[in-house]
């Protein structure tokens with residue numbers, strides 16, 4: 243069998259990905275400039291890891307010199323439920339209700355990569371999701387999966403923005419998809435208006451103002467100046483919940499590992515307030531919530547109480 247884009251895309255869908263597209267690894271000069279100016283305005287806050295590897299983020303060949311093709315995948319995580327279905331007023335973003343997406347996507351991407359290697363032995367590549375130094379939304383758009391909305395997330399026409407992104411970068415040429423050219427936000431500004439901390443400004447986010455940054459990425463204690471978390475103790479979904487593309491086009495995910503864990507669904511405010519480290523470790527085994535550690539989650543609960 244000869245390796246070609248149609249077969250790769252079919253295999254990705256067979257493995258459970260909801261969308262897949264392929265783009266040529268080429269310079270991203272405009273996006274690099276925007277990234278650099280975003281960093282120079284300190285919109286990354288204390289996420290210095292973005293700055294430290296900005297050259298790779300802005301130039302795919304600085305990250306992987308032999309890169310020829312980028313296979314972008316999206317995996318839908320919409321469970322059909324929202325915050326109103328949870329017992330507590332302390333809110334977890336739905337992206338963290340189930341198993342850690344990094345593990346779920348990487349497993350599927352490695353399976354895809356190994357399958358490709360059975361067809362073409364000498365192909366080399368890198369599997370990425372979230373933590374690798376590349377602009378995933380930019381590549382997803384170039385691979386034709388959707389557009390970057392005013393809330394700065396990648397929106398697909400088929401599933402809205404409740405999708406995780408991942409990539410398989412290969413050192414071989416393939417046939418490429420057309421990049422997604424349209425901006426289907428139009429005159430809508432629902433996300434900008436709904437953001438309680440005013441973190442959004444037309445296609446850009448000031449992370450320092452964003453609740454998701456404050457309760458996940460910010461280390462140490464909160465300062466007087468830090469925004470209210472508005473009840474969120476892990477992540478924030480507000481700008482995505484109000485997006486008409488999510489309201490109209492969300493579809494239930496087939497991925498059972500993303501379904502909400504019982505404790506996240508049923509725990510009361512009191513249960514979260516008296517959460518022990520032992521319980522924390524048990525509830526959040528293989529969960530993205532581990533990123534904040536026990537002390538981080540307790541810090542977020544305390545900030546919401548005060």
Ligand code: B12
Pocket residue numbers: 272273274276277280289292335336337371372373374375376377378379380390393394395396397403404405406407408444445446447449452454455458459476477478479481
């Ligand atoms: C840093 C980071 C964050 C930061 C900053 C978010 C951000 N929007 O950049 C914080 C902690 C706030 C965050 C929060 C969230 N994140 Co996050 N995050 C990342 C990460 C690791 C890097 C993103 C990055 O490079 N940002 C820097 C900016 C400059 O890059 P960019 O957004 O790609 O840049 C484009 C736009 O900003 C725009 N732009 C910039 N300036 C200008 C100016 C003009 C005029 C225009 C038109 C455009 C424009 O163009 C840039 C490039 O061209 C990615 C994974 C990855 N490796 O890409 C995940 C990622 C973006 N996050 C993800 C998720 C799920 C979230 C949350 C939804 C989680 C949650 N529920 O709490 C929130 C969403 C908050 C929000 N409204 O964006 C997903 C998004 C999936 C999707 N459908 O898009 C990603 C892709 C992870 C993944 N693998 O699935 N995240």
Ligand code: SF4
Pocket residue numbers: 393436437438439440441442447451452453454477478479480481482
């Ligand atoms: S995640 Fe929440 S705080 Fe951050 S931009 Fe969206 S609505 Fe605003």
Ligand code: SF4
Pocket residue numbers: 391392393394426427428430431432433434481484485486487
């Ligand atoms: S809420 Fe409106 S402006 Fe914001 S991303 Fe969705 S369609 Fe675009």
